Amino acid sequence: NQRNFDIVDHWLAMNLAHNMDQFKQSFRQYDGVLFNNTLAVDQQGNTFYIDDSTVPNLTPTAEQALRSDPILVQTRESIGFSILPGTSAVFDFDGPVPYEQAPKLERTDFVQNSNDSYWLTNPASPLTDYSILYGATHTEQTLRSRMAHSLLSDSAGQDGRFDLDDLEQMLFSERAFLAEAVLDDLLELCRIQGHEPVAVEIPIPGTSTATASTQTLAVNIAPACHGLASWDGRYGKNSRGAHVFREFAQQFATDPQWLAPFDPTDPINTPNTLASNDVVLQHLARAVLVLQETGVALDARLGEVQFVEYSNLDGTPSGEKLPWEGANNVEGGFNVFRSIADDSSLIPRHVYPPIPGSQISAEGQGYQISQGSSWIMFVSFTQQGPQARGLMTYSQSIDPTSVHRDDQTRLYSHQPALRPLHFTEKDIRANTLSETRLNLDVSQP
Structure with a gap:
């Protein structure tokens, strides 16, 4: 390119x-x-x-080599993309x-x-x-893709089709595929375990990964189980305990425990069914340890621990955390957001460091949202022309003095909802806030 x-x-x-x-x-x-x-x-x-x-x-010969050469296949599987050997003209294109x-x-x-x-x-x-x-x-498909297929199959209106209201309700339902697939079985494991501690092996703080020094801790998962039992299974702003499941999902992703494996002939429905074993309980125990390290309450609302926070001009935190709803890829959300530690922005910006193996930060006391659903738009073709709604969650201006720096961000934070997008000249004129005309004199050399 x-x-x-x-x-x-x-x-x-x-x-x-x-x-x-x-x-x-x-x-x-x-x-x-x-x-x-x-x-x-x-x-x-x-x-x-x-x-x-x-x-x-590429030539058919090169394509076949990428599919069959053991070294090229292993390289692709390990790094996630193909490497074209520069030592052979076969790979010229x-x-x-x-x-x-x-x-x-x-x-x-x-x-x-x-x-x-x-x-x-x-x-x-x-x-x-x-x-x-x-x-x-x-x-195997990502949990987010499987959630999308579920939404398409079960969220339409009574006529089997979608109107704008159906679409908006679907997006902001804040469902999570992994929760719908395993939560009931996980709670049953919790019931059986009761207050009996779960033995989990973790690295000893301060030791390098090369030495592989570990210690065994006994973790009481009962309080976390209680939080999950009270959770509504969604990632809404007021959902209590959603972060507990997210940390479980973070651990689950490192070593998924499914009874039915992936079947390429049934890719939407497999893998499925949570295994009933110690590994699952250890995933939950490690999630508890992560949350204990942050000091975040197990029964906190998601909006109390997931937030957007603007930076001051010098890159320091503004101190105002806007509550934010929405799921994450790791738990199979569709309306997804995430926290990332690396920041390529040239504008000074504060980043709360996450706990290793998680996206939550002890310093930030939660998930500092930095990426996710940004420009959201729904369009319906009607007899009267296109009807549309939309929202730019990060707002339109980078000018810290502009009302448009965070107006749409605050709208989402307060109550996720989309704004009407005006299409006809009549509607545009009726809703024009200001107009600026630029004139270019092309006659001058």
């Missing part, structure tokens, strides 16, 4: 398209959507998906994969993508036999 200058022209062509054919033509003409999954729908109810990532157009060979799907029910590969854009029409560089197929 170093010399790829199609970005502006491609996005402009998509925005100017009047119909689906013109929209697809933008992908034939340009290659400026460098790494995104693109989904579109028209007023006739036709849906279109394409993964037009800028992928090297001339440009990206053309439009005709990119993963695409057209349907009249739905297309979706939740950050997995193109494979299950729609489970009724799995996509296969594309370049391996586009991603894997026949592999």
Whole structure:
């Protein structure tokens, strides 16, 4: 992509398209959507998906080598992407994969993508036999993808379709796939365990991982179990105990304990069923230890421990923590947010350091949100034209003196809801707050 200058022209062509054919033509003409999954729908109810990532157009010989050479396969599995050996001309390529060979799907029910590969854009029409560089197929799906498929199947209105209200309720339901899959079984393990401590082995503080020095602790998980029993299973702002399950999910992700393994012929429903074993109890015990280290109460509301906090101009914390609802990928949320320790921003910004192996911070007393659902938009085609709602959760201005620095952020924090997006000239004029005209005199040299 170093010399790829199609970005502006491609996005402009998509925005100017009047119909689906013109929209697809933008992908034939340009290659400026460098790494995104693109989904579109028209007023006739036709849906279109394409993964037009800028992928090297390899020869069949090179593709086969990436799939079968033990070293190349092992490298891909260990680092998550393919390495093309520079020692063989077999791996030379001339440009990206053309439009005709990119993963695409057209349907009249739905297309979706939740950050997995193109494979299950729609489970009724799995996509296969594309370049391996586009991603894997026949592999276990993330919990978020499985949550998306669940929402599509059980959240429609009585007519089996979605209107704007259905979509908004679906997004802000704050459901989590892992909770729906294992919480009842986990609570049963809690009941059986009672107040009997769970023995868990943890690293000795201050020792290096190379020495592998550990100690065994006896952890009473009963208070955490009580918190989980009172939890509503959602990641709403007022959900008590949601963070306990998140820390369990964080541990579960390192060593998942499923009775039924992944089956590529049933990828939406597998793996499933929580195993009844000591490892599961140890996951919960380690979650308790993490929360004890932070000092966060086990029965705290999510909005008390998950927050957005702006920085002062010098990068110090503002001290105002805005309560934030929403789940995380690790527990299989759909409306997802996360906390990351690294920050590539050139603007001074404070970051509360997380506890190793978690996203929660002892210093910050919770989860400092830094990424997640940002631009949210729903559109419905009606007889009166497009009806739309949307929200930019991080707001539109970086000017600390502007009312638009955090107005939409505060709206989400107070009560997640979308704003009307005006489409007709009449509605735009009626809701215009200010107007600025720029004039350029092109007659001057």
